[in-house]
Amino acid sequence: MNEREHEGRRDELAAYLLGALDPGEAAALEQHLAGCEGCRDELDWLRPAALMLPEAVDRVDPPPRLRARIMGEVEADAKGERQRVRHQRRGFALGFLPALGLAALALVVAALAGYTIHDSGSGGGTTTVAAGHPPGVVAKMVRDGDSGTLRLANVHQLPSGEVLQAWVRRGKRIESAKTLFLPNREGRASAVIDHMDGVNTVMVTAEPRGGSDYPTSAPIVTVAIPQ
């Protein structure tokens, strides 16, 4: 590599740190960095400036409900994991379907065409799922007051660039539950859905990252909510 080309690479260090290189450009620079100590040293020197940029934005306090939603999912995951382990020890096949001791309504929904929905709570409901969806998705909707926790199992990993999005239906109107989430490595996923009053159906679809204004694919699961 001649001096001019090397200088060109040095000029790209800032763009690299700012995330402004295309994947191909970034890969080419990384290949250069692997063999150039001078550029690596300069990159290391420059890096703190880029890392401090987020700290310099105006501070905006996140709303308390965001923390509650996030910790709700975290706690639900952790409880599900502990209960799964307990039920596995007891020889239960589906460890994530225990009674939770909440003043809650739970529905178990099988997301296969033609499957009967089993009601394990104080209410009941049925749903049908269109053919062609992944087999074996199991869902549970736990309602607590005006919010609910939707927990899924056996969800296949999504392609890169896709997320799960929850939707609610009130009468004929479908709207986003403003909840985007991803399945974990074990195929479990959960979402907290606020403002459940009047909701008669909860659905989950796979959408492009960032979500959609309207469902762009058929639901992978639909849960009927008894009124």
Added chain:
Amino acid sequence: MKARGRAVERLADEELMPLIGEQDPAAFEVFYDRHGGVAYSLAYRIVGEQAAAEDVIQEAFISIWRSGGRYDRTRGSVRSWTLGIVRNRAIDLLRSRAGRTPKLGFDDEAVLEQRPSGDFTDEEALRRETAAEVRGALGALPGEQSKVIELAYFGGFSQSEIAAMLEVPLGTVKGRMRLGLEKIRGRLAEGLA
């Protein structure tokens, strides 16, 4: 439980991550409380609206939780790693929207903090002091340099896209980014001296 809670709060970020990997909600709660504020501010700065910023943060933090807190030390501090994840998701959201408009402008006059400085830990106070240095450095840059940095970092535009938007050669964009970032870095070096 309370005694354990206080013990977890005293752990350094690098010690929290293995606990998060073991699905410890208390450790994750501390992690969120430490970094959720700046993360949300960053997301809000990029996407420009509260609901979208909330979605970004929820998605980012839950993905960290469910991936077992797979933190790579070679990529910097836990905080910078986390903010990198948040930035990427915010940019993804921005790119998924049609006709996005670049958001420019750092407001040096904006109040960074409402709490009196006495409420901060030493680490937080140092962080805010450094943040003020960066804001000052950005404000002192020639407009053409701060603009390309903002378009790249907060707008998610590539150097090629920026060159096209500003109708300047690609080399000019690279040079402005490099000069701008070097000046910020130099100012940080002075502040740390």
